Structure formats: C-alpha cells, structure tokens
Amino acid sequence: MATTLSAAGTGRRRSSTWIGWSFILPNFLGFAALTLVPVIAALALSFLDWDSYSTPRWVGLDNFERMIHNDTFWTALKNTAYYAIGHVPLTLCAALGFAVLLNQKLRGARFFRTALFFPYITSLVAVAVVWNMLLSPDLGPVNQFLRAIGIDSPPGWTTSTTWAMPAVIVASVWRDLGYYMILYLAGLQTIPAELYEAAEVDGANGWQRFWSITVPSLRPTTFFVLIMLTISSFKVFDLIQVMTEGGPGRSTLVLSQVIYREGIVQGRFGYSSAVSMVLFAIVLTITLIQFQLQRRSER
Amino acid sequence: MKRHLVPTLAAAAALALLTACGGSGSSDQPADGAQTIKVALWNYATTPEFKAIIDGFQQANPTIKVEPVDILADDYAEKVTTMLAGGDTTDVLTMKNVIDYSRFGTRGQLLPLTDEAKKLDPAKYSGLSAYDLEGKYFALPYRQDFWVLYYNKALLKQAGVEESKLQNLTWDGYATLAKSLTKGDGGTKVYGAYQHTWRSVVEATAAAQTGGDLLSGDYGFFKDQYSMTLDLQKNGTLMPWATASSQKVTYNTMFSTGKAVLMPMGTWYASTLLADTKSGKTKVEWGMAPLPQRASDGKVTTFGSPTAFAVNKNSKHSDAAKKFVEWASSEAGAMAVAKAGVTPALTSQQILDTYFALPGVPNGEVAKQAFKPDKVVLEMPVSDKSSDVDQILTEEHELIMTGEKSLDDGLAEMSKRVKSEVR
DSSP states (O other), X not given: OHHHHHHHHHHHHHHHHHHHHHHHHHHHHHHIIIIIXXXXXXXXXXXXXXXXXXXXXXXXXXXXXXHHTOHHHHHHHHHHHHHHHHHHHHHHHHHHHHHHHHTSOOTTHHHXXXXXXXXXXXXXXXXXXXXXXXXXXXXXXXXXXXXXXXXXXXXXXGGSTTTHHHHHHHHHHHHXXXXXXXXXXXXXXXXXXXXXXXXXXXXXXXXXXXXXXIHHHTHHHHHHHHHHHHHHHHTOOHHHHHXXXXXXXXXXXXXXXXXXXXXXXXXXXXXXXXXXXXXXXXXXXXXXXXXXXXXXXXX | OHHHHHHHHHHHHHHHHHHHHHHHHSOSSOTTOOEEEEEEEEOTTTOHHHHHHHHHHHHHOTTEEEEEEEEOGGGHHHHHHHHHHXXXXXXXXXXXXXXXXXXXXXXXXXXXXXXXXXXXXXXXXXXXXXXXXXXXXXXXXXXXXXXXXXXEHHHHHHTTOOGGGGTTOBHHHHHHHHHHHOBOOGGGOBXXXXXXXXXXXXXXXXXXXXXXXXXXXXXXXXXXHHHHHHHHHHTTSSOOHHHHHHTTOOHHHHHHTTSEEEEEEETHHHHXXXXXXXXXXXXXXXXXXXXXXXXXXXXXXXXXXXXXXXXXXXXXXXXXXXXXXXXXXSHHHHHHHHHTTOOBSBOOHHHHHHHHTXXXXXXXXXXXXHTOOSEEEESSOOSTTHHHHHHHHHHHHHHHHTTSSOHHHHHHHHHHHHHHHOO
16 A cells, blocks of 8 residues: 555656656757857867857967967956946945835835836937936036036046946946846845834834844845846946947956957957856856855855 | 857857758749849948949849848948858858958958959059959959048138138148137037047058058057147047047038038048938038148048958859959949949049039039049058957057047057057
8 A cells, every 4th residue: 555655656756857847848948059059169169269160270278378468358357347346236235225215105116116127128229328428528417517516627437547437337237226126125025024013112223123134134135136246247248338339448348348359350259268268267156156155144 | 258159159050050941942043044143231221332233233134133131331240250150142242341351351251253353454443452362352342432521611611711722731731720610619619620530530541641551560650640630629629539439429410510611531421411412411512622631742642441342152143243243343333333422443534524423512623633532542451460450559549539648658558559469
C-alpha cells in the first residue's frame, strides 16, 4: 500500500517537472537564440580579429593588450564609473523619497505618481532634446534662472567638460526615478500598518518610524532596485549617445559607446567584444558582491 | 556592451536567413528577358538625383527595372556593413563617402570595376583618383561636391556690399565683412556668418589651402583658420559653437531664415535650397561665391568629396548592375544629375550650362566662378587610419571650439593622440 502510493508520487513529480520545463521552454529558446549564443560568440570573438566579413583570425590576447594600452578605454571606464557613482545613489534616494511621500493619503497623490512615471515612458530622443534646451549655456532657462539669482558665470553644462557628466546624471535620474518609485510603492504596500501603530503608541516620531520600520522592511526591494540600477548604469548608452555623443571631447564617453564605435562603426568586432567582456566582468563582479552583502545582512 | 552586439549579430543572422530564402525563390529572369536590379541608397524622397538617375537609366535600358532600397542617411554606413556581413545581394551600393568605400573595397566586398574606370578621362572626373585602391577601382563616381560660400543677397544689398566683392575674397576679408554684417541682438540677431559645427569647416579648409596632411599627426597648419574662427566667435560674429551644438542648430535654418549672411557649405546645399524655394518653404534670395582663400592671387582651392556607385560582389545581376554604374557616371547620367540641381562628377561646359539654366540657380559671374575651382582637395585622405584620426580630431575640435582647451593645447593634444593611439 505504502509503496504504491510513493511510486505514484514520484511519477507525478516527474511529470510535473516536465510540465514545468515545457512552460519555460519558449522563453528559454528565445533567450538561448538571442542572448546566450551571441554572448558565447562574443566571448570567442574577443580572441579573434574579425571585421564581420573576412575570415576571423586568432590573435589570442592581443585585443586585451591593445585595450590596456588604449587611453580612450581608460577614459571611458573612468567615465562609466563616475556615471554609476552619481546615478545609482541619487536615483535610489529620489525614488525612495518620492515613494514615501506619495504613499500617504494626499490629495492628488495619484496625479503626481503618474506625472513622475511619465519621463520613463517618454521617447528618449525627445527627452534629450528638451534637456539640451533647458541646459543650453546662453539661452537655456536653467542658466537664465541661475543668472537671475546672482550667479554671474553659470556652468556650461553639456558644453563643458566639467559639467557635462553631472548634467547627464541629472537627466538620467529624472528619467529613471519614476520606474524605481513604482517598485518602492509596491514594497511600501506590503509593510503591515500595525508596525507603525505600535511604534506610534511607543512614542516614535516620523523620522524614527522611517529609519526603524520603513527602511528595514524595504530591504528586499532596495536590494532589487540596487542591482537593477547598477546594471543599467554600467550599460548606459542611449541617453548619453543622444544628449552629448560622448562629448565635449571624451568627457562623457562611456564603455558602451566605445563598444558601439569600435564594433558597429569601425567594424572591429574582436576588439569591441573584448571591451564588452570587460564590461560584463565588471557588472558580474559588482552584482556578486551585492548578493554576498545581502546574504550576510540577512543572517 | 553585449546588448548592442547582440542585435547586430542577430540581425546579421536574420538577414542571412532572409536572403538565403529570398534568393532561391525569386524569379531572377522572367520570360521576356527583363531584369530587376536593387540599388541601396539613402533618403530617396529628399535626394532628387537618385530618382533622376534611375528614371534616366530605365529609359535608356527598358529591359532593366531598377528598385531603390531606401535607407536612413544617418544609419547608411552601419546598415550597409550589416547587410554585406549577412550576405545580402542588393546589386548596386551607393558609396556615401570614400572612407567607407575603401573599407568595403579592401575587404573584397565589391566587384572590381578597373576596366570601366580606365575608360573615364581623369581630367574630367576630378573625384576619380579617390577610388584608386592600389591600382584597382571598385566604384565609379557620379557626383562631386565641393565647398563654396553661400550668401544672402537681400541682406548683402541692405548693407550696401557689392556681390562682386565676394569674387576674390580672402579669409581676412571674410572676417572683416562678416563682422560688419552682424546686426541686432537676442532673438532678432543676424550673424555676419555661420560656420557649422563640423570639424571640416575649419580643418579640411586649412588642410586643402595650406597643403597640410590630415593624417600626419602634425597640425600646426590648422592654426590660422582656428584663430580666425575663434576670434569671430568671441566678438559675436559667429553663433557660439557651444550653442549651435547643444541646440542642434541646423545650417539650413540659419541660412534660409536669414539668421546668417555668409555661410561656407558644400554644393549639395544648393539642391536643398532649389527644392525648398520651389515648394515655397523658403523665400531666401541666395547666391554662391568661391570659398575664401588665404591669398588674393585669384586661384581657388577648395575641398570636397565624391559619391559613387559600386557593384556588390554577391550581386546576381552583375552585368545589369555594371551597366547602371557606368550609365550614372556617363555624360547622360551627369546631365540627369545636373538637372536635379546636383553637381555631377563629370565636368564639362555643356553640363555647367545645363546646371546654370535651371530655374532658381543663381547664374551671375560670381556663381559661375564658384563652380570652377582650380583645385578640389579630398576632404579626408583615404587610409585605414582615416576613421580613427577623424574621431580624435572631432573630439579635440569640440574642446577647442567650446574653449575647454586653448588653441595651442588642443593642437598639441591632437598631435599627441594621433601619434600614440592610431596604429
């Protein structure tokens, strides 16, 4: 009796495994054909010299050696790190701040939630054009305002090597914060109201409630947001390409642009793949470190 | 990173699949002997010479049908690279610039046209030598653009300046004149001149007129042209480069709305002006003069670049495709191009007369002289280093024009980077 039952159980388990596999199969096939295979191909390409037409030539580590001695690569790497260091914390804080603010039962909260999400779904090219106009050194409203409040020589923003990166970071924070705010809003809904009531009874003020209840309860959301933000900052391409094209000079040139220029424009797919492998390694390492830290703090 | 490599590789793979499927199924040779060839080109609707060439060719060769493959101009080079990587069989490929041409040619992606090129008279085809890749030719030019000075006739008249003054202008004369033509302030300001943000406006001019080599890594010969431009920018004669760049100002807006009086620009702009005048988009009265020179000895040196057609190595109708390429650069093709308001590669008195007979083309002495430069230097020398050098020069040009680097520092940095980074 007992044996027949367990046999039936294994059979059912096995068939449910197959059903499970069949459910993810369509997605996996798409992933394999469009992501996995090209990634492996890129890894192989990074050891080759290939212009997309002639027969590829094995060059070993030449591509990587060239990269290490290339000034443009290091400039782009530094700029990418600069962008990530600015973009990740600012977007995180802004998204959390607005989420907490708009989670309250305020009049018009719905309107503001929608308004803050708008930049995320707006065409990026339009966004870049508008930001460029706002930040225009002579005629832009931003600098006109700065002059009106008594700053005689306001920054040149996207036309200045010092201010171009901050300008790009501000524009990207503005664009991304709506999306991450929605994630935080979802996280806030899961915090039981009793916790706040209990804290209130114990006499905790708003600030104390925020730091001792909201922030710790949101830890899983913050972890997810942090990972997604880090990955997207290191991969940034589109906004910078349309706003500054990496300029002035190379002051906002990031790694993705180097990959695009070397690969698609110049046809040096080997070197371009080598750079993309470095970028991949950096993102992977940072993500693994974040996972490690998360695991430790859970213990 | 991989995000951008992925679509390309995927696109290449998809293209390969598509073309493999398409190749076998299509009817290459219908019963009546008619053939269809495909021509890769850009912005078909707004580039009049393509239609002119195709219509003219079809009339001369009724058995061959030509089908345009329209590609966005900005993406043209990348798109053709991807197409060729995927084994695409589009028969005729337009070579938008000579640097891309040399890349396709040296990779062996184009059919040799050396015999056809030898039939052309190099004295009449000023752009032909640019297609010489170690004695072999893979494309024939049908169009040759070069730089002239456009001017707004009405504004010049208002200021009481004779048009003939532009006939033998030096850069010093240009600077003085532009300064005196600058008027107004703020939104109604009229700039004496507009120099577009491209580095060629300064650098290719300097290289052509001083005989400097853009690939050499020594850029002292840029100095005069940059000093003049920076001075004009400083005293408000030119719109600041930073404004033009961040606002993405188009040269057409600046000139056709009367916001600038003088503007150095390529001959292609004339066809835009002709079309816009015809459709009523602009009412500007415009003229063309020779590009200003360093010395006033009457010799005109300018720069420019040719455009050509080439035959894809994978073409299944290579004979018909070759016929098309030959026709486009022939006398008949040149006439069709000239009638479309564009400057053909072949120059002859008859073709010039055809061009100047077009309604709306300024045909005074000054314009006619503008169209007979003594020497047209290739905008960027062709070499496997050209695109890397171009990138560096563009980046440093931005820094000099925005004042982020002094002229001397900028020029020194150009030399340093070209010598150390380009191999």
